[in-house]
Amino acid sequence: MFAFDILIEVCIGYVVLLFIVAYVADRRARQGKIGWLRSPLVYTLSLSIYCTAWTFYGAVGYAARSGIEFLCIYLGPSLVMIGWWWGLRKLVRIGRMQRITSIADLISSRYGKSAMLGGLVTLLAVIATTPYIALQLQSVTLSFGVFAAASPSDWPVQSQHATAIWVAVGLAVFTIVFGTRNLDANERHHGVVMAIAVEALVKLAALLAVGAFVVWGIADGPREIIQRINESPMALVPNHSSRWLALIFLSGAAFLCLPRMFQVLVVENDDEHHLSTASWAFPLYLALVNLFVLPIAAMGLAVLPQGSNPDLFVLTLPLSQGQNSLAMLVFLGGFSSATSMVIVAAIALSTMVSNHVVMPIWLGIRRQAATVSGDVREVVLMSRRLSISAVLGLGYVYYRFSGGGEALASIGLVSFAGVVQVLPALVGGVFWRGATRVGAALGVSVGFLVWLYVMFLPSFGPDVLLSARMMLEGPLGIGWLRPQALFGLHDVDPLVHALLWSMAFNTTAFCIGSLLSFPNPLERVQGAQFVNVFDYTASHRGWSRSNVDAEDLLIMAQRILGPSEAQALFQAAADAQGKQGYLPEITPDFIDSFERVLAGSVGAATAHAMIGQMTSGSALSVEDLMAVADETAQIMEYSSQLEAQSQELSRTAGQLRDANEKLTALSVQKDAFLSQISHELRTPMTSIRAFSEILMLGDALNAEEKAKYSRIIHDEALRLTRLLDALLDLNVLEHGHVTIEQERAVLRDVIDRAVFATSAVSADRVFTIDRNEVREAVQICTDLDRLSQVFINLIANARKYCDSPRPRLTIRVVRVDGALAVDFVDNGSGIPTESQSLIFEKFSRLSDHSAAGGAGLGLAICREIMAKLGGSVTYLPGQGGAAFRVILPKVPMERAA
Amino acid sequence: MADETKQLFLARQTYLRRRVIDASRLLPLLGLFLFLIPLLWDDVGSGREAFLAEKLLYMFAVWFSLVAVAAVLAFKLRPGDLNVPRGLEEVDREAETD
Numbered sequence: 004m005f006a007f008d009i010l011i012e013v014c015i016g017y018v019v020l021l022f023i024v025a026y027v028a029d030r031r032a033r034q035g036k037i038g039w040l041r042s043p044l045v046y047t048l049s050l051s052i053y054c055t056a057w058t059f060y061g062a063v064g065y066a067a068r069s070g071i072e073f074l075c076i077y078l079g080p081s082l083v084m085i086g087w088w089w090g091l092r093k094l095v096r097i098g099r100m101q102r103i104t105s106i107a108d109l110i111s112s113r114y115g116k117s118a119m120l121g122g123l124v125t126l127l128a129v130i131a132t133t134p135y136i137a138l139q140l141q142s143v144t145l146s147f148g149v150f151a152a153a154s155p156s157d158w159p160v161q162s163q164h165a166t167a168i169w170v171a172v173g174l175a176v177f178t179i180v181f182g183t184r185n186l187d188a189n190e191r192h193h194g195v196v197m198a199i200a201v202e203a204l205v206k207l208a209a210l211l212a213v214g215a216f217v218v219w220g221i222a223d224g225p226r227e228i229i230q231r232i233n234e235s236p237m238a239l240v241p242n243h244s245s246r247w248l249a250l251i252f253l254s255g256a257a258f259l260c261l262p263r264m265f266q267v268l269v270v271e272n273d274d275e276h277h278l279s280t281a282s283w284a285f286p287l288y289l290a291l292v293n294l295f296v297l298p299i300a301a302m303g304l305a306v307l308p309q310g311s312n313p314d315l316f317v318l319t320l321p322l323s324q325g326q327n328s329l330a331m332l333v334f335l336g337g338f339s340s341a342t343s344m345v346i347v348a349a350i351a352l353s354t355m356v357s358n359h360v361v362m363p364i365w366l367g368i369r370r371q372a373a374t375v376s377g378d379v380r381e382v383v384l385m386s387r388r389l390s391i392s393a394v395l396g397l398g399y400v401y402y403r404f405s406g407g408g409e410a411l412a413s414i415g416l417v418s419f420a421g422v423v424q425v426l427p428a429l430v431g432g433v434f435w436r437g438a439t440r441v442g443a444a445l446g447v448s449v450g451f452l453v454w455l456y457v458m459f460l461p462s463f464g465p466d467v468l469l470s471a472r473m474m475l476e477g478p479l480g481i482g483w484l485r486p487q488a489l490f491g492l493h494d495v496d497p498l499v500h501a502l503l504w505s506m507a508f509n510t511t512a513f514c515i516g517s518l519l520s521f522p523n524p525l526e527r528v529q530g531a532q533f534v535n536v537f538d539y540t541a542s543h544r545g546w547s548r549s550n551v552d553a554e555d556l557l558i559m560a561q562r563i564l565g566p567s568e569a570q571a572l573f574q575a576a577a578d579a580q581g582k583q584g585y586l587p588e589i590t591p592d593f594i595d596s597f598e599r600v601l602a603g604s605v606g607a608a609t610a611h612a613m614i615g616q617m618t619s620g621s622a623l624s625v626e627d628l629m630a631v632a633d634e635t636a637q638i639m640e641y642s643s644q645l646e647a648q649s650q651e652l653s654r655t656a657g658q659l660r661d662a663n664e665k666l667t668a669l670s671v672q673k674d675a676f677l678s679q680i681s682h683e684l685r686t687p688m689t690s691i692r693a694f695s696e697i698l699m700l701g702d703a704l705n706a707e708e709k710a711k712y713s714r715i716i717h718d719e720a721l722r723l724t725r726l727l728d729a730l731l732d733l734n735v736l737e738h739g740h741v742t743i744e745q746e747r748a749v750l751r752d753v754i755d756r757a758v759f760a761t762s763a764v765s766a767d768r769v770f771t772i773d774r775n776e777v778r779e780a781v782q783i784c785t786d787l788d789r790l791s792q793v794f795i796n797l798i799a800n801a802r803k804y805c806d807s808p809r810p811r812l813t814i815r816v817v818r819v820d821g822a823l824a825v826d827f828v829d830n831g832s833g834i835p836t837e838s839q840s841l842i843f844e845k846f847s848r849l850s851d852h853s854a855a856g857g858a859g860l861g862l863a864i865c866r867e868i869m870a871k872l873g874g875s876v877t878y879l880p881g882q883g884g885a886a887f888r889v890i891l892p893k894v895p896m897e898r899a900a
Numbered sequence: 901m902a903d904e905t906k907q908l909f910l911a912r913q914t915y916l917r918r919r920v921i922d923a924s925r926l927l928p929l930l931g932l933f934l935f936l937i938p939l940l941w942d943d944v945g946s947g948r949e950a951f952l953a954e955k956l957l958y959m960f961a962v963w964f965s966l967v968a969v970a971a972v973l974a975f976k977l978r979p980g981d982l983n984v985p986r987g988l989e990e991v992d993r994e995a996e997t998d
Contacts, residue, residue: 071938071952074959078935081963085970086928088921229953238952244939251935279977282924283970290963297956 025194043280064314079254115526121359131421136398202339209336214295353390358606446513
């Protein structure tokens with residue numbers, strides 16, 4: 004046995020070594036030389052904080068009392084790791100995507116960044132973890148005590164509590180130095196992780212060394228060990244099926260929910276690929292740790308004197324055999340187990356306490372001022388340091404309060420069952436989009452209360468926190484409310500009983516709460532992001548309108564992240580936006596990513612609240628969503644209006660184009676008409692002027708000449724009058740206002756009148772008109788004057804233009820499609836095909852027959868008249884001469900005379 | 901022709917990758933089943949000689965076998981497999997049912 008001083012020296016030396024390891028790792032990380040600091044191996048070893056002093060010393064004790072059952076506590080985590088593809092992969096991805104800082108942060112962030120839920124989970128975690136920290140302090144103190152027992156002179160018994168204090172203080176210092184060195188945006192602690200990896204190796208080496216010593220040093224090899232195990236009282240402990248299942252479930256669930264495990268598993272995870280290595284390496288580690296537990300227990304029970312504490316077999320067995328150096332290694336292993344757990348638990352809890360309790364309260368007190376003045380960074384770090392001290396202080400107080408006996412040893416599973424109350428909210432939040440904040444809060448709080456009542460409070464034994472009477476008979480004597488036999492469920496193992504009821508109430512409350520409540524928009528957005536984390540790579544738009552100044556944000560960022568980090572962040576953002584300088588455009592995307600960076604430091608809920616204060620609450624709200632929806636609807640309506648308008652516009656444009664074409668054509672026509680008419684008017688005017696001038700100079704003219712010239716002037720004047728009459732006629736016809744007088748008459752009379760009226764035209768020529776007077780005896784009802792005007796025109800044309808030596812006009816009355824038609828066919832050369840379409844136009848004359856007195860308006864007038872009367876006049880080709888067909892209107896006419 | 905060969909090769913790889921993922925999903929269930937088997941061995945009070953050590957050996961045999969299989973599966977899942985979006989996995993699943 005060596006002096007107690009040496010033990011202290013070794014212990015201090017070991018702590019110094021850890022400080023150096025952590026310091027070097029931190030420095031390398033800051034210089035960017037991460038390298039092997041973050042290898043899958045380090046990640047796997049850091050997970051070993053699952054094996055605390057409770058494992059290191061307690062597993063053998065557990066085995067000595069309950070046989071092989073202790074393995075279940077390690078089978079659960081092994082199965083969870085092996086089944087990483089089911090849930091861990093998703094959890095780690097979510098942790099990285101959302102920059103989750105703790106399990107409380109994950110729950111809070113998932114359920115709409117709820118500060119209330121974060122606080123609740125934090126409270127639960129603190130209550131469940133504190134006894135566990137006390138357990139670690141106890142184990143270190145006990146192991147010191149083992150050495151002290153051998154040399155009582157050096158180790159005053161009353162200073163055992165002092166040991167616990169010193170250990171607690173030393174742990175607090177280490178944790179504060181390396182755990183709150185920086186407010187890292189990723190919340191990763193390279194130094195701490197490296198140190199616990201080293202500690203993981205030390206405790207594994209110690210356990211394997213003791214195991215090997217027991218198997219091959221004390222015993223004669225495996226054969227003897229097998230015999231001793233089967234002969235030991237452990238072999239007589241019966242199997243508890245329900246306990247096995249409960250323990251496997253509990254340990255697997257606790258592996259996910261314990262704040263310290265979540266810290267190393269998710270928060271400190273640097274690379275998702277490390278998970279695939281850890282999926283087999285960590286179960287291997289656990290198997291190796293437990294490999295020699297049963298042999299040590301069997302040998303301890305056999306070799307050590309009756310009544311020895313089986314929890315200390317690992318230490319007392321080598322000591323009893325005089326293996327001092329081995330005992331020293333074991334001591335360091337136990338010390339490592341205790342300290343690594345306490346360090347990580349303290350970091351995890353302090354992060355949770357500062358992010359979910361201190362910061363929300365502080366922000367609530369400071370209101371607006373929080374983000375504008377004061378060094379938030381210092382506040383956060385200080386609150387973490389205080390939290391670490393408080394957590395360790397609580398652990399110490401708990402250790403003193405409980406007296407450090409058997410009660411404390413059993414607290415491990417109680418603690419597990421406490422943190423597992425987060426499981427439904429966690430699993431539901433990650434896999435079920437319908438999970439809501441109300442459901443999670445209900446589930447966690449109901450589970451927590453049930454756990455307190457049926458497990459935590461009774462765990463202290465009768466008359467400590469619950470009276471013996473109450474535990475025996477139930478509150479107010481209500482038997483079915485007895486804490487350890489709730490609803491009459493006695494005859495069941497207390498652990499199974501507590502786990503069953505707490506999880507049943509928890510899950511039911513969670514599901515019912517979720518089903519009956521309606522999540523707010525942020526919850527739904529977060530829910531979708533968590534559940535579909537593998538689908539989303541881009542972030543959502545959590546912030547709508549932002550009226551915040553970039554400079555204000557930078558000031559805030561500097562206070563939380565530190566000046567250089569904040570400036571680098573803003574500069575990068577500005578760069579990405581293509582802007583010079585430090586101040587990027589404040590877009591919703593930028594605010595969103597900025598919030599995420601902040602969340603990495605102070606937690607999602609706090610970061611959300613801070614940004615909310617900065618942007619004066621422009622976070623997404625139902626009103627915003629509705630406004631957006633309204634806007635969208637308006638825009639859609641507006642665009643459909645626009646579409647309709649544009650269709651109408653294009654229609655109008657088409658109409659305008661048509662109108663324009665018509666106008667252009669009309670303009671061309673008008674020009675042509677004007678030039679025609681001026682020509683037509685000028686010709687007679689020229690002769691009138693010329694002859695009237697001659698007459699004015701007229702002394703030399705004889706009477707005959709005077710008469711001749713006067714007649715010419717007269718003729719020309721008549722011609723002009725005719726022309727003007729025709730023009731007026733045409734004008735009147737074309738522009739409406741024609742009164743049609745309906746009269747009854749026999750067609751034959753109308754034709755007679757027309758023939759008679761035209762008899763003076765080209766009277767010098769012999770002109771034969773063929774008629775069928777019988778067929779003409781049809782009564783018609785129309786404007787007779789107008790109709791006869793058309794007939795006169797047509798007959799006159801024939802008389803004038805028929806170039807046959809024996810001109811002949813045939814007038815036929817025919818029926819065309821039920822309508823009465825009159826054809827005027829002469830035996831002249833007719834009208835050439837290409838001209839047939841022109842003859843009805845104004846001023847169209849096929850040959851220069853102007854002498855005949857026509858102005859080329861006759862047929863145009865005929866067409867207009869017939870159109871007005873409701874009939875038509877067309878050229879009838881193929882009749883051997885010029886032929887016109889006048890179709891009379893279909894008005895009642897069938898009463899032949 | 902070269903393209904077709906490549907395509908076939910890729911499809912086969914995708915198929916195998918899916919099977920590896922399936923296996924790594926099934927492995928913990930198998931493990932749980934195997935770990936619960938000792939509950940069926942009622943060795944206490946049956947008058948037979950206790951065989952706690954044999955039970956322990958069985959448990960560790962299962963445990964180390966699981967570790968070995970998990971290690972093989974983890975090595976078969978190449979880094980890129982972790983980043984496959986879920987949608988793509990679904991597509992894979994659909995594709996292979998053809």
